[in-house]
Amino acid sequence: MTQVVSMSSLKGGVGKTSVTLGLASAALRRGVDTLVVDLDPHGDASTGLGLSAADTREADTAALLAAPRKASFDRSAVPSGWGRIAGIGERARLDVVAGSARALPYDRLPATRKNLGRLRRALERTDRYDLVLIDCPPTLNSLTRIGWAASQKVLSVAEPSLFAVAGTERTMRAIARFETESEFKVPAAGVVVNKVQRHSEEHRYRSEELRSMFGRLVVSPEIEDSSVWQQVQGAAYPVHAWPGGEAAETARRFDAILEGLLV
Ligand SMILES: Nc1ncnc2c1ncn2[C@@H]1O[C@H](COP(=O)(O)OP(=O)(O)OP(=O)(O)O)[C@@H](O)[C@H]1O
Numbered sequence: 001m002t003q004v005v006s007m008s009s010l011k012g013g014v015g016k017t018s019v020t021l022g023l024a025s026a027a028l029r030r031g032v033d034t035l036v037v038d039l040d041p042h043g044d045a046s047t048g049l050g051l052s053a054a055d056t057r058e059a060d061t062a063a064l065l066a067a068p069r070k071a072s073f074d075r076s077a078v079p080s081g082w083g084r085i086a087g088i089g090e091r092a093r094l095d096v097v098a099g100s101a102r103a104l105p106y107d108r109l110p111a112t113r114k115n116l117g118r119l120r121r122a123l124e125r126t127d128r129y130d131l132v133l134i135d136c137p138p139t140l141n142s143l144t145r146i147g148w149a150a151s152q153k154v155l156s157v158a159e160p161s162l163f164a165v166a167g168t169e170r171t172m173r174a175i176a177r178f179e180t181e182s183e184f185k186v187p188a189a190g191v192v193v194n195k196v197q198r199h200s201e202e203h204r205y206r207s208e209e210l211r212s213m214f215g216r217l218v219v220s221p222e223i224e225d226s227s228v229w230q231q232v233q234g235a236a237y238p239v240h241a242w243p244g245g246e247a248a249e250t251a252r253r254f255d256a257i258l259e260g261l262l263v
């Protein structure tokens, strides 16, 4: 069965897109056929996956959400640019439904069952992928709910800061409210702690706080704040193909998180 996972957080800049890309990289290395659905109209995940505007002219989330019952992933999804990277690109299929500003009107749709089920219905039309990763925008509008309605698991991404517990609580409450208001179920949730500075007392304290509040929901391992991350993303590269020990350590952590998602 296809595993569908949303990366979400009501706070911006915490690493939703980075976690999506890290998991996509781990899936490619492991040989897991994967689709990334970039629900954020900013399209950062699409850029990080090496797509250009020419790749995505017709094939984007707006096209997919417009007519989910006629969804064709031949038309709406394009191969990621990572497929061209030797040593990793040939291991599995990694396709992307690209983010685009054309999806913005879908963020303001009335929250009817029909509207919220748009991505879910589209995904029912394919069995090509073992894993679907959905990168959500940092808001609780319709696009995020459309992502949640399609997901078996929502991963809330948090930084270990003063606001992390409150922010994660808000996301968890929003998921619970979404379930009562929409009739869609989110079978599982988790918290990914990102940008952890190993030697920071404050970060250690906040990580512990998250664990004491959310217990087993907190995903192991945490992702460390890594200086190579900017370079990896700047080059639109999979972290698993980036040279050096720091990238290898980050890659290993994403392998472990992916392992937990696929069981
Ligand atoms: N583990 C990390 N180490 C270092 N930098 C990181 C890490 N994770 C994310 N970043 C950086 O933090 C910034 C924000 O990350 P990202 O774009 O993934 O967040 P986001 O939650 O998707 O943001 P938005 O809410 O705008 O969609 C980026 O510049 C990214 O490179």
Ligand SMILES: [Mg+2]
Residues within 6 Å of the ligand: 016, 017, 018, 040, 044, 045, 135
């Ligand atoms: Mg993002």
